[in-house]
Amino acid sequence: MVTIREIAQKTGYSTSTISRVLNHHPYVSAEKKAKILQVMADLDYRPNQLAQNLSRGASHNIGVIIPYANNPFFEKMTNGIMARAFEFGYKVTLLPTNYNKQVELTYLEEFSAKAYDGLIITSKSNPLKTILTYEKYGPLIFCEYVPEPKIPCAYLDRAAALTQAFRYFRDHHCQQIGITVGRNEQISPSTELTLKIAQQELPDFKIANVRRNCTTEQDGQQAAQYFQQQPQIDGILTNGDEIAAGIIAGYHHQKRPLIVSQDNLLIGKFLHFSSIDQHPERCGQQAFDLFKQGRQDKIMIPHEFIERG
Amino acid sequence: MVTIREIAQKTGYSTSTISRVLNHHPYVSAEKKAKILQVMADLDYRPNQLAQNLSRGASHNIGVIIPYANNPFFEKMTNGIMARAFEFGYKVTLLPTNYNKQVELTYLEEFSAKAYDGLIITSKSNPLKTILTYEKYGPLIFCEYVPEPKIPCAYLDRAAALTQAFRYFRDHHCQQIGITVGRNEQISPSTELTLKIAQQELPDFKIANVRRNCTTEQDGQQAAQYFQQQPQIDGILTNGDEIAAGIIAGYHHQKRPLIVSQDNLLIGKFLHFSSIDQHPERCGQQAFDLFKQGRQDKIMIPHEFIERG
DNA sequence: GCTTGCTCTGGGATGCGTTTCATACTTTAT
DNA sequence: ATAAAGTATGAAACGCATCCCAGAGCAAGC
Known part of the structure; x- marks a missing residue:
């Protein structure tokens, strides 16, 4: 694997400068920038995302806790989340629980271990109180109404x-x-x-x-x-x-x-x-937006009654 | 964040020993192990997954390229993949392309940047040849037939x-x-x-x-x-x-x-x-198994004709 | 008694970007 | 002319766990 240090060596510049080019920081002379980009292309370099994640302390990855993966309601909801996540360059990891408390706790533990930048909970298996103890590790967003103030949620009426x-x-x-x-x-x-x-x-x-x-x-x-x-x-x-x-x-x-x-x-x-x-896809979209914008609002999604027969 | 070094400091042992406990390596005395686990619990320590990922060079995360997220056929397929991934503790990231070549290339670039341990491609947007140039970065598994030998695929007949x-x-x-x-x-x-x-x-x-x-x-x-x-x-x-x-x-x-x-x-x-x-869910399961076992087989999934009306 | 082979432990390098800090050179303002 | 502000760059620390290697202690084998 080509590393940033190799690029530094070949170009004769420091890793700092390479990193600056990589992250579009200002204060790099056009000349050096050009040469660095050239060498990067020559060596087919790509920054190691795992290293970037560690360094930045974030992974641009959000977890979505769902009960079942093969359920139309939650599929719509996750589609809403994914549509928005895609726009903003976030990855989405689906976390099915089958309403198993232990499984849900595993996901929450992963979350506390920084596996996800945020966690959207479409339906919970453990008591709210238990889940909220994980709030200190990062943003939790719910797709159902939670009375707790300051906990963001997008909920169906x-x-x-x-x-x-x-x-x-x-x-x-x-x-x-x-x-x-x-x-x-x-x-x-x-x-x-x-x-x-x-x-x-x-x-x-x-x-x-x-x-x-x-x-x-x-x-x-x-x-x-x-x-x-x-x-x-x-x-x-x-x-x-x-x-x-x-x-x-x-x-x-x-x-x-x-x-x-x-x-x-x-x-x-x-x-x-x-x-x-109940427009679960809208609910999912809103939930992602809450995460993205770091808001703590509670958003109600109006339903629609389709009369037939 | 509590780190392994803090645990080392509090216990008086080295980070190596802490790491060994963490990874269930042998050759740690029962006494030290107990103390370390105790201190870990006291400090509410959890290993930083981002650091583990970098260190191990892998993330236990696989990417699944799909054309559309809201399509019953591909939903079934991803459900099959996710079911197996769940069993083996892998995370699944869904990567919708809308059959946009550029988007697919973005995902392939992420793959080459180690964002995923493996990539399952349920339907491709770019020519096979293009995609196969990424094979050097890790396992690619297809959910459709690819003639290339040594490229694993689970395909529908x-x-x-x-x-x-x-x-x-x-x-x-x-x-x-x-x-x-x-x-x-x-x-x-x-x-x-x-x-x-x-x-x-x-x-x-x-x-x-x-x-x-x-x-x-x-x-x-x-x-x-x-x-x-x-x-x-x-x-x-x-x-x-x-x-x-x-x-x-x-x-x-x-x-x-x-x-x-x-x-x-x-x-x-x-x-x-x-x-x-066509049992796409089975196809997904098999694709994951191919990835997990590192096999290079081509597996045909038989279809079923449901006669009605 | 001495070699061989475990068991157990720590130092320190490693994985690879990012970021802070210090330094130095330019401009611009006064 | 001189202080102040902006531009450009590198050294080195940092994020945090993993793992190789060296070394010590101890038991079994000859």
């Missing part, structure tokens, strides 16, 4: 979105509403919020109408089986378009309930169900 | 898949076949192959039946408009499920042609069109 969904059912005179939610283990903040709003908005909310642990189309089909046992269910809020599709498949040719989903993928258009688009 | 698709049309007595393909600018190897196989397999292949530059559902709809002007077209091969969906939407309530698509997403199941699943 889930409460408003859910409220609108439930009112939509009410306005369409639905009797009872089935609800599917994701991971079961520890009740997630997202699930918690869903149930809270449901209780507020639905006159006779029944916990029995909540189907947990739904993440795939299969789960949706099974949920449909379950919901069909209670024929008074004529409205279903799902936690994703794939689940919604599964439900429709599960209802087969029965008259199916009114469905509101939450991803707004293409399939919703074809299967004619309504969907809440 | 696209020729076989396409052949099967065209024979499927023939077996169903299709008169004429419409074809949609992706990027137009430079004819891509993928498009080239599609046309080549079409010529081989279709008795009266017409170049006019090829619709270029299709990447979105919208494009599919427009393609449908176009194909409808030639009513003898009763079979369509699309380059993705979203395009297939668009075509179905575009044909509206007309009797639609037989459709074979190439992603096997959920939507194909609901819109009842056939799809070739």
Whole structure:
């Protein structure tokens, strides 16, 4: 590997001067600059990024904690982050946790070891308090609302979105509403919020109408089986378009309930169900901007209700 | 930041010994090891990864060149890579090119500057020859077939898949076949192959039946408009499920042609069109394994034909 | 008793840019 | 003419962990 010292030797100048050329510092005579660039080209020199990273104490690399890599919602979110990161020359490392606390801690440890210049957390597995102990190592940005002041976050107005969904059912005179939610283990903040709003908005909310642990189309089909046992269910809020599709498949040719989903993928258009688009890609973009600009704001991303069917 | 030197100072041992503990080298007395670990814990020490990277000359980070981040095919592929990378403690950096040669060169330059321990190229923008000049800087692994010996690649048997698709049309007595393909600018190897196989397999292949530059559902709809002007077209091969969906939407309530698509997403199941699943996620996994094991093999991933409708 | 071979430890070089500080030469301002 | 400000350059320290090499202590083998 050609090093800066070799360039110094061949040109007869010091490493400082070479470094100055490399970093476009002023105060290098045009003549020397030209010669140095020439020698660099001749020797096919490229600065070792690992050395630069150490020297600068930064790597231009940000980590993005996500639960699953193959989930449309988080894919959209990471696409938003990546689009912005690309513009500013940052590298993005995706860090999937599968909602495993230990795995998430590993990533946080890497962060504290300077592996990432910043960490965007799209969905957390450990308690907020635990995660915030890592704030001293660098900027943490959340993609969900965190009450702590001074902690930047770009968040979806889930409460408003859910409220609108439930009112939509009410306005369409639905009797009872089935609800599917994701991971079961520890009740997630997202699930918690869903149930809270449901209780507020639905006159006779029944916990029995909540189907947990739904993440795939299969789960949706099974949920449909379950919901069909209670024929008074004529409205279903799902936690994703794939689940919604599964439900429709599960209802087969029965008259199916009114469905509101939450991803707004293409399939919703074809299967004619309504969907809440929370614009996760915008959320990701904003999160990156918060990082880049070092702001500590809290930014709300408005949702969009796509009515269909 | 606590450094290894501080630990050395506090414990009274040398940095060598601290480093040995850090790296689980043998030949450290149990007593010293215990004390060192104790002091490390007390001072909340964590080894600086940037320093480790420089020192080791590697970063446990691999780059993955993809054309688009938001494309189901490449998302599956990167998911395969990430799944394996995760197992082995590698970080994955996604490098989207949008098929921009210059952007791809930037990534290759970063690679030559040691930013990545290896580079997986899922789809290339520059000529193979250009890319291979970077092979001297570290392992390059391709996710498409490259004829060069000693260059590892995990590739999809696209020729076989396409052949099967065209024979499927023939077996169903299709008169004429419409074809949609992706990027137009430079004819891509993928498009080239599609046309080549079409010529081989279709008795009266017409170049006019090829619709270029299709990447979105919208494009599919427009393609449908176009194909409808030639009513003898009763079979369509699309380059993705979203395009297939668009075509179905575009044909509206007309009797639609037989459709074979190439992603096997959920939507194909609901819109009842056939799809070739090329298992890009397996391809990604294999590509990572090739990198990890330093093998130079060429691995073919068999496709699967999902017949529907 | 002496060689051979482990086990254990530290000094110091190494990886490779970046940056501070000191120095010296020019200009410009007064 | 002289202080002040700007331009140009190099020596050397710095960032932080890794690792080669030398050397010491100690046990087994002949």
